[in-house]
Amino acid sequence: MSRNGKITVSIRQPRLGLDSVKLKLMVVSGKGGVGKSFVTSSVATGMALRGLRVGILDGDVYGPTIPKMLGLSGTTLQADESTGKIYPVVGPLGIKVVSIEFALPSDETAVIWRAPLVNRALEEFLGSVEWGELDALVIDLPPGTGDAPLTIAQKLQNDLDGSIIVTIPSEISRRIVLKSIDFSAKLNVPVAGIVENMCCFYCPESGKTYYVFGRGAGERIAAEKGVRFLGSIPLDPRIGECNDRGEPYLLKHGDSETAKRIMAIVDGLIELYRDKLVGGKRGGARRLLRLPGEGSEGEA
Ligand SMILES: Nc1ncnc2c1ncn2[C@@H]1O[C@H](COP(=O)(O)OP(=O)(O)OP(=O)(O)O)[C@@H](O)[C@H]1O
Ligand SMILES: [Mg+2]
Structure with a gap:
């Protein structure tokens, strides 16, 4: 680490085969x-629904959950022994997924590697992945801002375009957000914005909205720190069900209010990175696929 606190990497660091990926975003949080992981899979699914070619790198080496959320548990990566290349598993909507879970004997196997081994294994593993042409790669990091997320984020830092910070609207969220902003700054990765998850619960029976973990903290902190607020996602029991069953929520409940709020976050990101995604052509990234129940108004 240099004296100004920036984490630097050697320029001889091997490239990770991400040159054919236009936009690379990491999803980070100072808390587990x-x-x-839900935001990662939803942003990827939402972008794929908008017609983008999307990949997910499940960077949670110790607790990978992306395969389960996308219904891909038990799948294995294809490898070409002559070239040593590894090919991502192709999930819903053609989303290309790479996770350490695909290389483990079972999804109950615990990874107990220490940091130096993770470092070496990641370098070898990530360096061998053949992503192909992608519009966007969304990277799910392990919880916190310590060794585990740092190890993987450092590997990718020169390639990353932005970080999506996920928080909940409770008192502890201030620390979560501040740590995540600091983590991104030290890696020299610009903050794309903050997503407030579990912002509230809408009770269909009473018609009332309950602010279970407090109200609006994510948006307040975003304003205070001059960081973009990307949007909030309500607590919805169907999210847990979908994640447990391996059915992407956006595909199963695309007509729900929650899905619309998630898609607003996705569209905000597409707009933010429009130049990267489509070389400045307004609206080009918003191709024609829509969520079930979504009208054609607002088409760019
Ligand atoms: N908005 C929501 N409404 C209801 N359940 C949710 C919501 N968001 C996430 N969950 C559920 O909360 C749990 C934690 O979510 P998730 O695994 O995405 O968190 P994480 O931050 O990735 O956790 P970890 O730090 O362990 O990696 C999961 O069971 C998920 O299905
Ligand atoms: Mg996770």
């Missing part, structure tokens, strides 16, 4: 269990 706030919904990083």
